Amino acid sequence: MAQTMLEKWLTPARILTVGFAALILIGAVLLSLPIASKSGEGLNFIDALFTATSAVCVTGLVVVDTLTQFNLFGQLVILSLIQIGGLGFMTVATFIIIFTGRRIGLKERLVIQEALNVNSMEGVIRLARNIVLITLGIELFFAAILAFRFALVMPIDRAIYYGIFHAISAFCNAGFDLFGDFRSLTGFVDDPTVNFVVMLLIILGGLGFTVMVDLWKAPKPERLSLHTKLVLIMTSSLLLVGTIGYFLLEMNNPKTLGALDWEGKILASMFASTTARTAGYATIDYGSVSDASLLWTILLMFVGASPGSTGGGIKTVTTIVILLYVVSVITGKDSTVAFRKRIDPRTIYKAFVVAVMAALLLIGVTFVLTLTEDKEFIRLLFEATSAFGTVGLSTNLTPELSPVGRLILILTMFAGRVGPVTLALALTVRAHEKALIKYPEEKLFVG
Incomplete structure (x- = not known):
């Protein structure tokens, strides 16, 4: 009886939430x-918890410098947390189960479906396997290119x-780096090899695994799914608009783009537009950018990457679905259509719910930070959005x-990685009653 009650309580959303929380706690310990530390003294638990949360939630916010604080063991722990967090612990677990030849039951398939953010259980095991293989292949290929580039400035083993x-x-x-002193990739601001390799990795990771599999399988563009088409359109649009925005806003700032030549300005603008989509690497000092650029970055971070990817934010498809619906309402259309396909109203409702919950979360987190931290509002909003968008x-x-501020960002990163809707489903008790009664409608005045 107790086991049955536990099985009912452990919904896919709760399993994902508890799983990520357990992984974070293990990493923090x-x-x-x-x-794990170079000094031989243990890191205080709050900072260790912050670092583990940032790694599992693939965020990159750090309260201690990764290179100077952690030795090889600590760095490998962080790297493992990043890889598992990026793929999703259920994807990694599925791959291990497949490798060991064990059978995957219905319950596990439901959790994998929830973790991968797909609409059907059909083919989820094959998808999980392909995700791991594609990920390892991409990482290995680009790691070799980076290794050749870094070998010009450091010993080959390093x-x-x-x-x-x-x-x-x-x-x-x-967004974790090993260059020390919280510098990130500022030392490679005008290096085309490092910039383009890292940008490609960020973009590929942010497209979403289902999109990558679809691109691999579909020989012609017209055979791509609507989801893939919308992701590609929104991703390319945001990258282009983001690049133009950074270039215009920062081109004369002597502390950022103003000190670079024209090629450097364009490259740094492209990198800033790419990394704002949930990557966390930086080739310019964001402490020196204008308030307008901070707000521009906040907007890009809020949108984030694509569904089923390693990135965060409300996601590209969520944003474009809302925009398409707004256009359909303004133009007086009865349904929302894209590429001659009608978008399910339930998808539109979910998109609005995700956006509203994310906005409310950010407002709440920023409000609390203004009470606990004596800092500028725009910087606190930037930090909160960066945490939520991972x-x-x-x-x-x-x-x-402060310690309270760090705990708030820990919770924000966790909510951003798990997803506000999934987290809400995990924390609430859903009613299972059937809608046998339909109440009369009444019109309201809005707008």
């Missing part, structure tokens, strides 16, 4: 051990390690946060 670490971190949209960009504020 490991990172707090003396054997270059290989750095290539692997940063390839995994970039593809998983994590981006990892910062105006150098994260290490200055």
Whole structure:
């Protein structure tokens, strides 16, 4: 009886939420051990919890510098948390189960379906396997390129390690780096190899695994699913608009783009537009950008990457569905259509719910931070959005946060990675009563 009650309580949403929480706690314990730090002294648990949450939620916000604080063991713990967090622990578990030859039951398939954010259980095991294989293949290929580039400025063994670490971190949209002093990739601001490799990894990781599989299978563009088409359109549009925005806003700022030549300005603008989509790497100092650029970045971070990807935010498809619906209402159309396909009204409702819940969460988190932190409002909003979107960009504020502020961002990163809707479903008791009664409608005045 007790087991039956437990099985009923453990819905897919709750299993995902508990699973991510357990992984974070394990990572926090490991990172707090003396054997994980270069100093030989254990990191305090709040900072270890913050680092583990940032790694599992593939965010990249840090309160301690990864290179100077952690030794090889600690860095490998962080890298493992990033990889598992990026793929999703259920995807990793599924791959291990397949590898060991065990059978995957219905309950596990339901959880995998929820984790991968797909509409059907059909083919989810094959999809999970393909996700792992595609991920490892992409990471290995680009790690080799980065290793060759880093070998020009460091010993070959370290270059290989750095290539692997940063390839995994970039593809998983994590943003952790090993260059020390919270510098991220500012030392490579005008390096085309590092910039383009990291940008490609970020974009591929942010497209979503279902999109990558669809692109791999579909020989012709017209055979792509509507989901894939919308992701590609929204992703390319945001990258282009974001690049133009950064270029115009920062081109004369002597502390950012103003110090670069024209090629450097364009490259840095492209990188800033790409990384704002939940990656967290930076080639410019965000503590020196204008308030207008901070707001521009906040908008990009809020949208984020695509569904079923390693990135966060409300997602590209959510945004474009809302925009298409707004256009259909303004033009007086009865249904929302894209590429001669009608979008299910339930999808539209869910898109609005995700956007509204995300906005309310950000408003609440920012409000609390204004009470606990004596900092500028725009910087607090930037930090909150970066945490929710699992981006990892910062105006150098994260290490200055109070313990309460750090705990707030821990919860925000967790909510952003799990997803506000999934988290809400995990924390609430849903009614299962059938709608046998339909109440009369009454019109309201809105707008």
